Each structure stands twice: as C-alpha cells, then as structure tokens.
Amino acid sequence: MQTLLDQANQSLGRLDGVTLLLPDPDQFIYTFVRKEAVLSSQIEGTQSSLSDLLLFEHDATPGLLREDAQETANYIAALNHGLAQIARPGAPPLSARLLREVHGRLLQSGRGSQQTPGEFRRTQNWIGGSRPGLARFVSPPAHEVIPAIAALERFIHDEPQATPILIKAAFAHAQFESIHPFLDGNGRIGRLLITLLLCSEGVMRSPLLYLSLYFKRHREDYYEHLQRVRTDGDWESWLEFFLQGVIDVAESTTRTTQRLVAMIESDRxxxxxxxxGAATAHRVHDLAARFVLLGAPQVAEQLELTSPPVYAAIDRLERAGILREATGRRRGKLYVYGEYLAILNEGTEPQ
Structure with missing residues (x-):
C-alpha cells in the first residue's frame, strides 16, 4: 500500500509540475472543469456531451438536451463557487457549511431543484430499489446525519490527528457517500469534495485532477468498492482502487495537457x-484555446475589434483547419477549435 501511495503522490506531483510550464494555466482550467462537469454528471445518468455543454453556454443546445446541459452547467457553478471560497485569503478550512453552499448551487435549477438545495436531509433516503427493504444500501437515519457530518468535518480538519492527504480524500469521499446527507446530488458533491480537499490543502496549484473519468470507466467497481466499505469495512481495497485512480488520471491528464500545449504551439x-492578418488571427486563436467554442461577436467584444478583421481572421483559421463551424446555421454561427475539442472529448462520450 505504501508503494501505491508513493506512486500516487509522485504522479500528482508531476501533474502539478506541468502547470508551472503552462503559459496560461487558467486557459486549461476552464476546459478541464467543463470536462469534469460532463463526466461527473454522466455518472448520474445525464446524456449531454462536452460539445452539448459548450453549445448550451452559447444558447445553442438542441432542445432535448437542454435539461441535461443545465445540470452540467450547475455543476460548474458549484465547483467554481467552492474553489473561489477556499482560495480567499484567510479562508477557513473546508467545512460542512461550504458543502451546503456548493450543493445549493448544484441544484439551483433543473432536476433536483425541489430536493431542498443547500440543506441536509430530514427524511430517510437509500440507494437502489423502490423502498428501503429492496435497497442496495440504506443510509443512516435523518437524525444521525448532522452528527455524522460533524465527525467527518473533524476528520477533514485533522482531528484528533493528521492524515496524509490522498488517504484523507479517499476516506472522506467514501464516508460522505455513505452518510448520503442530501436528498439528491450526493454523488456529484462527493466527487467535488475530492477536488476541493486537494486544492484547500495546497496539494495542487490548479484544479486539474478529477477522478470522474476513472470512476466512469470503472463504474461497477466504483460502486462495489464503496458498498464493501459499508458492508464489510473493506477500507483497504477501496483505498487501493482510489490511489490507482489518482495515478491513472494524473498521468493521463499530464499527457493530455502536454498534447494540448504541443498542438497549440504547432497551430501558432x-x-x-x-x-x-496573422496578428489578429493569433489573437483569435488565443481565445479559441481558452474557450474552445466561440462566435464572432464574442471575439470582437473580447478583443475590442470591429467585425471585419474578426471575420477575416476566423475565415483564415477555418481554411487552415484550425477552426470549424459547429452549428450549421446561416446566422449566429459558432466556431470550434476542432482538434482541441477532440482531445478533450476522449472518454466523455455518453454511454
């Protein structure tokens, strides 16, 4: 186990080191946050893809997918709120209060918005089955939720003793999922908890590690390991599974980031x-590398340019195969950085 823990810390360190080489880390955070939002939401059954989310943010999503895309957009709002709060100077440690705030933003609209957003449950819930007697797992009674969350909060705050951060993140996630403190959204908040913990304790300079891709690819194993913690107290197998996920995702994210950097430089x-016209095209390309999908009016506003040079630059980039039109519309066209999106899309296809 110690060897696996050392490997996970090393992989995480290499990923964190990559951020030092990035000319603009925020450029990659914008897109990786959206990829995580798509994957974590897909685990809960949504069908929207990364492309759907980007179109939704430009008010161009097909009607049938708007509800799923809205849920995914709520996830981004929840994560961004959590990250902003823990990044504040003098911010208190990660707390139950912050998790309630994040939950409130996650369920602010769409499915689940009637399930008391931002409040711990006051009734029984369970996982699987139409009633507790048929459930795969029955969570603690409602009156035990607040004491259980308080105990989890003390563990996160290293009371009574400190725990290595990756072990803490693994155990905190499993325990949160077992408490199931909300009526809805527990899986997504539990996965957000991992990222918030790693960032709040300074393990990562930028939030680039997200385990939802690993959990999605190994969904049945993910659920089975969590269940064995509950029924058999098998924390060791869960920790091995979790640490292997950190290794796999940290290494794949490092490779993906390096591929994106090389691709962007090649296109430059x-x-x-x-x-x-190359100077304007460079500026448009820089925006495409940040937002992946963009429209000419947005570009003109961002760059404080008139429309003609913007359209000319987009046309040159389109003819060079760097951008492509994504909507098929005659008006309100949107242009996607095709190869960038293809790399990000790996593993995000709905199942």
Missing part, C-alpha cells in the same frame, strides 16, 4: 505563415 507556427 502555422498562423505565422498567414502573413498579413
């Missing part, structure tokens, strides 16, 4: 050859 070199 291609833009150099544009000659006249």
């Amino acid at each position: 070199q291609s833009i150099h050859a544009f000659g006249r």
Whole structure:
C-alpha cells in the first residue's frame, strides 16, 4: 500500500509540475472543469456531451438536451463557487457549511431543484430499489446525519490527528457517500469534495485532477468498492482502487495537457505563415484555446475589434483547419477549435 501511495503522490506531483510550464494555466482550467462537469454528471445518468455543454453556454443546445446541459452547467457553478471560497485569503478550512453552499448551487435549477438545495436531509433516503427493504444500501437515519457530518468535518480538519492527504480524500469521499446527507446530488458533491480537499490543502496549484473519468470507466467497481466499505469495512481495497485512480488520471491528464500545449504551439507556427492578418488571427486563436467554442461577436467584444478583421481572421483559421463551424446555421454561427475539442472529448462520450 505504501508503494501505491508513493506512486500516487509522485504522479500528482508531476501533474502539478506541468502547470508551472503552462503559459496560461487558467486557459486549461476552464476546459478541464467543463470536462469534469460532463463526466461527473454522466455518472448520474445525464446524456449531454462536452460539445452539448459548450453549445448550451452559447444558447445553442438542441432542445432535448437542454435539461441535461443545465445540470452540467450547475455543476460548474458549484465547483467554481467552492474553489473561489477556499482560495480567499484567510479562508477557513473546508467545512460542512461550504458543502451546503456548493450543493445549493448544484441544484439551483433543473432536476433536483425541489430536493431542498443547500440543506441536509430530514427524511430517510437509500440507494437502489423502490423502498428501503429492496435497497442496495440504506443510509443512516435523518437524525444521525448532522452528527455524522460533524465527525467527518473533524476528520477533514485533522482531528484528533493528521492524515496524509490522498488517504484523507479517499476516506472522506467514501464516508460522505455513505452518510448520503442530501436528498439528491450526493454523488456529484462527493466527487467535488475530492477536488476541493486537494486544492484547500495546497496539494495542487490548479484544479486539474478529477477522478470522474476513472470512476466512469470503472463504474461497477466504483460502486462495489464503496458498498464493501459499508458492508464489510473493506477500507483497504477501496483505498487501493482510489490511489490507482489518482495515478491513472494524473498521468493521463499530464499527457493530455502536454498534447494540448504541443498542438497549440504547432497551430501558432502555422498562423505565422498567414502573413498579413496573422496578428489578429493569433489573437483569435488565443481565445479559441481558452474557450474552445466561440462566435464572432464574442471575439470582437473580447478583443475590442470591429467585425471585419474578426471575420477575416476566423475565415483564415477555418481554411487552415484550425477552426470549424459547429452549428450549421446561416446566422449566429459558432466556431470550434476542432482538434482541441477532440482531445478533450476522449472518454466523455455518453454511454
């Protein structure tokens, strides 16, 4: 187990080190947060893809997918709120209060919005089955939720003793899922808890590690390990599964980030050859690398340019194969950084 823990810490360190080489870490955080939102929401049954989410944020999602895309967008709002709160100077340690705030944003609209957002449950819930007697797992009674969350909060705060951060994150996630403190959204909040813990304790400079891809690919094992913690107290197998996930995701995210950096630089070199108009094309390309999907009015506003040079730059980038039109519309066209999106899309296809 110690060897696996050492490997996980090393993989996490390498991923964190990559952020030091990025010209603009926020550029990658924007897109990785959206990939995590899609994956974590898909585990709960939504069918929207990363492309659907990006179109939704530009008010261009097909009607049938709008509700799923709204749930995914709520996840982004919840994560961003949590990250902003823990990043404040003098911010208190990660707390139950913050988790309630994050939950309130997660369920602010769409499915689940009637399930007391931001409040711990006052009634019984369970996992699987139409009633507790048929359930795969029955969570603690409602009157035990607040004491159980208080105990979890003390553990997170290293009371009575400190716990290595990756072990803490693994145990905190499993315990949170077993308490199931909310009527809805527990899985997503539990996965957010992992990221918030790693960032609040300074393990990562930028929030680039998200385990939802690993949990999605190994969904049945994920649920089975959590269940064995509850029924058999098998914390060791859960910890091995979790640490292997950290290794796999940290290494794959490191490779993905390196691929994106190399691709962006290669495209910049291609833009150099544009000659006249290359300067504007470079600026548009920089925005595409940050937002992946964009429209000409958005670009003109961001760059404080008039429409003609923006449309000319987009046309050059489209002819070079860097951007492509994503909507098929005659008006309100949107352009996607195709290869960038293809790399991010790996593993995010709805099942």
